[in-house]
Amino acid sequence: MKNVTTKMAILFAVVALIAAACSSSDDSGSDDGGFRVAVVAPSASNDLAFTQSIVDALNKLESDGVVSEVAVTDGTFVVDDAAVAIRDYASDGYDLVIAHGSQYGGPLQEIAPDFPETSFAWGTSADTFGLDNVYSYEAASDEGGRVMGIMAAALSQTNTVGIVGPIEVGDAKLYVDGFKAGVLVQNPSADVPVNYIDSFSDVALASEAASSLIGAGADVLSGTAQMVVGAVGVAKTDGVLWFGTQANQTSLAPEIVVASQVYHWEGILEEMVTNVKDGKLGGELYVINFANDGLVIEYNDGFDLPDDVRQLGDDAVARFKSEG
Amino acid sequence: MSEVFTVAVLVAVVASAIRLAVPLLLASLGETFGQRSGVLNLGVDGIMLLGAFTGYYAVLKTGNVWVGLLAGLVIGLFLGLASAVIAVTLKAEQGISGIGIYLFGLGMSDLLFQKLVGTPIPIDTFPQVDVPILSSIPYIGEMFFQHSMVIYLAFAAVPLAMFVINRTTFGMNIRAVGEYPEAADTLGVSVAGVRYATQLIGGSLAGGAGAVLAISLGIFQQNLTNGAGFIAIALVYFGAWRPMGVMAGALLFGFINALVLELKTLEIIPRDLSNLAAMAPAIITILVLAFAAGRFKAPAALTKPFTRGK
């Protein structure tokens, strides 16, 4: 009997707690004239890759005072969950809601028309569905891939440069194709084995893929997406050079990371914010590239890169800049 | 590409298979103990993930890989204890409580990583130890004797597990409790005690397996194991609850994965079909089982909580 009484007591206590919780909620909308941005993204906000690039950019805008509040929902790999989050942010009155994942396009297309006063941004993509409250943005990651591919070919002694990819889609495919093209521009006879491991998450498989590429003779590697941290580790152990992308990966292996292509979304995001403040809610496509400083090759100062190779890289970047 | 099966390729595939097999092997061995005593722990993957994070974090803080391994083993021990409380004392449905442990480990390891570490920082990995003389044998040496110490230790654990299960009193009690808990109880064997012990062994080996994975890769990431714990459970069935069988399964699984990877690098498998190739390990496991499993029986009391006097 005592047992039961205790249980009942707990039940009432918890119910009381919940009731108290509900009544104490204020939820004051807080539309005090500031500019509020929300982002929904598929992986963790510190993945040293795709998601981190946008979160870092937004945090910078917040500390620069361009926007007043940044809300992040990360790890939203279920598209329908992302849809719920996007809808909720929109109805919470956020001024700009960013759907940071190509796979979110389908639901965004259905949600955006329901909130004509809210501005949405969708990336990476080149499509705004003809809606005037949707911006789209993408990264010309093939540009950086090409630049680093050229340098990789110049650094390779074995004429073999390997690439580890996740699933052959979107931004990853763009980068890998660009990198491969760059290698072949510099050295048409080079061998460029590419290993897509068919997973964005399997770190162990990415590391074995790197081993396999090294086994095939590669002495310079690159790779894209969040699971490459495993491949960088193998490159480090085997003393093989590495080119990174999406974020600066020097910290992963200071000895062997030559350079990283880093995404800087701040510029185009700031333009978007300015537009939204001026009442233009969308309808435009933004691309970050070398010409608008959205893409930057960040070199590892700790790595002793020969000057002629560095020159090759700088020349390639300059070409992209002059072409616009 | 004509030089498909050069010796060098085969050597690389075998060495890679062994590396891929080790975390599976350790976790499966641990699960074998548990299942032989009648407890199914479906939460192995969650324990591995927390072991992986703890091991990673310990190495990050101390710089000593062995401290990391120990940390993984210890956290696994605690989670094994928790599993035992849930499965043995509270007599929960094991097929489901394990999913809870898995989800808890998946979320908790990621949460701790984000809060305590944040951006991935690489750690030291286990040093490679070349076995004297043997490692200089052409091909064989490279395949089997140029690995890190934990890999040798993991394989050494197989005969040890066989010995414990088949030759010691403790092992006999495990088998008795897994097959005829009522009889074991009558003979004065503590069914709960034995099952607690196997859960502690299983938990610490799973935690250790996670730590080995993280320290071998030199990194931690959300969902680092990518479901390896579930495969480890499958391998226990595959290996018919025998350490040698489990080892064979782990090696086969590692070998097929390594082979598919190598064939992709050599561009023998067209990229459009690579997903189909990635199914191979799972399909082969099922087929092997369909042809072999009928001959072996699971421990009779597997997944059945024991209540005296029933």
Place this chain on the structure above:
Amino acid sequence: MSIDLSKRQRRFLAYSIPVLAVFAALVFGALMLILLGADPIEGYSEMFLGAFGSGDALIATILKATPLLFVGIGIVIAFRANVINIGAEGQLVLGGLFATMAALYLPEMPAIVMIPLVLIAGTIGGAIWGWIPGVLKAYYSVNEILSTIMLNIVAVQLMAYLLRGPLIDPAEIERGTRIPQTARLAESADLPLLFGSDRFHIGPLLAVLCAIGAYYLLWRTPLGFRLRAVGLSEHAARYAGIPVRRTITLALTMSGALAGLGGAVLVFGGESHRMVTDGSTLGFTGGAGFNGIVAALLGGLHPLWTIPASFLFGGLIVGGQALQRAVQVPSALIVALNGLVVIFVVAADRYRATLLAEDGRDMVADADDEGGGEASAASSGVEPAPRGTDSFRPTGTYDTGDDR
């Protein structure tokens, strides 16, 4: 304990135990929130409001609960036949794929024809993915836990292959972006919306109908009797002339079929009206294949109780996402919390069973009362096993080889 409680009181307490377990897990979660520097009161009130606090929230919760319910009913049927179906993740995926293929390859037809066709296609897809482990278990003694885990791996690769290759949106090829997703599927296959909402479709209604159907099947039909008889004792069922192997295969096939139907509903009731993958099953199912198992357990492995249980669990997930947005805690916390809820509910299950067993009745016998006299033959013919106090699996489940 509780000797002086009436039967009614005991039952009330028994059914409130899973709910108490959920609260206990939430108390644990509150500790974690405090450690993360968040206000648990604020967090949980946001969670509650996010799940049940508005019309939109309720709709989100019901929609989230729908695949859980489909999976959960399938789990109940399989469990009654003494089979654990861990493969709902893969079955959801196959259901989605089959339904998607039907919509892509069938000629344009009016909705009244199209919708049933895609739903049936999904059901068939899931059924196949349930039938395989069923046959493997019944005829080849392959443990279903193992085969379904492996089939989940196969399903995810099959999905990636199909969505990257044969089924991909032609526009993705044109643009060169190659996102693994289909084109917007035929509008005639969109699930009809109800009550003038822009999201609330007939899926939840279908799921509830399936739950009622499963209840009817299990306790009012000869087939249901056979399923439960096999679940209570394979040996006894065999002596009674019940085709045990066929029944086991059928249980898993039906379980898979329901999950497959859930997969079809996910595709045609989703906001994007297309199938898209991130290369994992979770990306499509959102873990419904696992959480559906828990919903079934929370509902005492009874098809009708699984309805409110799924609703509660759906609220937990939707509320968890609201909590993450409101107090900005990592999404990992929600996953961990989900795990704790599962652990607490399962661990407390024994007490519920004990309370019910004091009447000499468990959920099986309990439902037999409601189900009519025919079922009492089962309880007298084969000894009922009080759930949780002994096992869900009264006999060696692996042992199907002796009537070969």
